[in-house]
Amino acid sequence: MKKVITYGTFDLIHNGHINILRRAKELGDHLTVAISSDEFNEIKGKKAYHSYENRKMILEAIRYVDAVIPEDEWEQKVNDVINHDIDIFVMGDDWEGKFDFLVDHCEVIYLPRTVGISTTKIKNDMKKVNNA
Ligand code: C2G
Helix, strand or coil, rough: CCEEEEEECCCCCHHHHHHHHHHHHHHCCCECCCCCHHHHHHCCCCCCCCCCCCCCCHHHHCCCCCCCEEEECCHHHHHHHCCCCCCEEEEEEHCCCCCHHHHHHEEEEEEEECCCCCCHHHHHHHHHHCCC
């Protein structure tokens, strides 16, 4: 069984998230998503709308997702890849090159981001609509 992993906040789930989850799953047979905890989001300088529990529950409802684990720190990826027997690590190409250290443990694939959508864009567009 070929196991894939990807990481992210996945707040306000949108088509860009679904595209990468679908494509990550298509690379193997099992997809684990490491979803950023609320505390780790603070380290990343992100404030998610949904709590960790709600973002986790939403991800678990997506057909491409087989397992969800917490992402608490930058340094956990090597252990995650080893402990979960991961074959392929996938991230959007806004992270191109940032996780190449994982090549000692698994295949590293960066996929093109979906153009025109992001959680930040959703928040900003909604502000405009509500203030119009
Ligand atoms: N993504 C995408 N297209 C978009 C928006 C996001 O392909 N239009 C991808 C990102 O490249 C990432 C994933 O969706 O691979 C999740 O995006 P975020 O929730 O924004 O995750 P991020 O804050 O980049 O966290 O340790 C890695 C970090 O946790 C990644």
